Amino acid sequence: MIDRGDTEEPGTALVIAAAPVGKGRLMDASSVLPALAAVPPSVLTGTRAATVIELADPLDPQTVLTRIRAAATAEGPLSLYIAGQLQLDRKQRLPHLALARTTPTTVRYTALPWHWLAGELAIRRPGTTTVVVDLVADTEAWQHLAAEGLTLGHGTRLYGRIAPASPPRRGSAEPAYLKACAAIWRSGARPGPAALHEQAAARAGLGAEGDALLLAIGGVAPVGGDRAQAASAAQATPAAPAAPAAPAPEAAVAVADPHPVILAAAQAGRHGEAAAAAAAWEQQELRTHGPGSAQAIHWMEVRADLARLAQDPGLSCELWMAAAHARLARHQAPDDPDVEGAVDRAHHQWEQIRDLSRARSLAPALVGLRRDVPGRQRGALQVLQRRLESLHTGPAQRGDGRRNG
Structure with missing residues (x-):
């Protein structure tokens, strides 16, 4: 064949x-x-x-x-x-x-x-x-x-x-x-x-x-x-x-809107299936519209939210940061609501990480992003820096709250 x-x-x-x-x-x-x-x-x-x-x-x-x-x-x-x-x-x-x-x-x-x-x-x-x-x-x-x-x-x-x-x-x-x-x-x-x-x-x-x-x-x-x-x-x-x-x-033969099906799989605890489906859509958009396209970024953000639902805050943080960088690379302004939203979500997910070594490894990139995108929440950068300082004084813990789906 x-x-x-x-x-x-x-x-x-x-x-x-x-x-x-x-x-x-x-x-x-x-x-x-x-x-x-x-x-x-x-x-x-x-x-x-x-x-x-x-x-x-x-x-x-x-x-x-x-x-x-x-x-x-x-x-x-x-x-x-x-x-x-x-x-x-x-x-x-x-x-x-x-x-x-x-x-x-x-x-x-x-x-x-x-x-x-x-x-x-x-x-x-x-x-x-x-x-x-x-x-x-x-x-x-x-x-x-x-x-x-x-x-x-x-x-x-x-x-x-x-x-x-x-x-x-x-x-x-x-x-x-x-x-x-x-x-x-x-x-x-x-x-x-x-x-x-x-x-x-x-x-x-x-x-x-x-x-x-x-x-x-x-x-x-x-x-x-x-x-x-x-x-x-x-x-x-x-x-x-x-x-x-x-x-x-x-797009002409698939489901008209794949989001409800993917979300239903995640809500049913089948996180691996949901993530694989979202990744497949992202790859299709990358091939169709190219890296950095709005369509590809959208599916990156869907994957970030699916990681949140799967209680994998480390991965969710990484994906939200990647989405923010991609939007900035498209010349979206730092105060663009989509850019601010991605950084705010990355920051929130970072705070949920229980594996201190994982949190420490992601912190420098997040701090750099916060300097570029302060957001509308006053003092967000200072809060992040204080939290980072406290991490350096605490022992590393195993696990980051992740559950297998």
């Missing part, structure tokens, strides 16, 4: 075939494993040297997350092939990849949240990751995807298809798209990504089995369409497999 001309750098392929055991199974996901196993590993990765890892009907989302995390740290190209079904958790209404023990009432605890996958892949170098999916969605998940789309963030290629679950009388669906990819590869053909996507969709006869969303390049879009067309395709017209989808900016 990756057209890299057989690079010298070793590649990794992670194949995940997951579905609930029993009557909750909407797709016979593991049936694709023999077909993919017959494909040379180097074809799955697009590299001469290749490592292939298979997860067949995994039970525990943490185990799957650990494997994804390990694969995401690989230096070379990474390819993920995922067959299975998407369901929404009942509390937050977010997409999850169902695993062996998943039931409609236990999705939140027994399935893999899609945003976990997005968060792990966000750390990778743009252009080195390709995800190929063959998924079915239950009724609620299908309606959610039609309205909100599905994305993995900037820099990750996403190909494949999502189809609505078949009626119970028709039995489990087949991962026809991935099987078609495997058949094309086994024939000896090596088409580029767009051509393979087109050929696999046509070979699988996706238009013949009902509505489907075809995924290509940046996120969800039926072939030749945007989010509005995606909703139309999900309600009435099957996506035509005759041509690959046009690249679309992630």
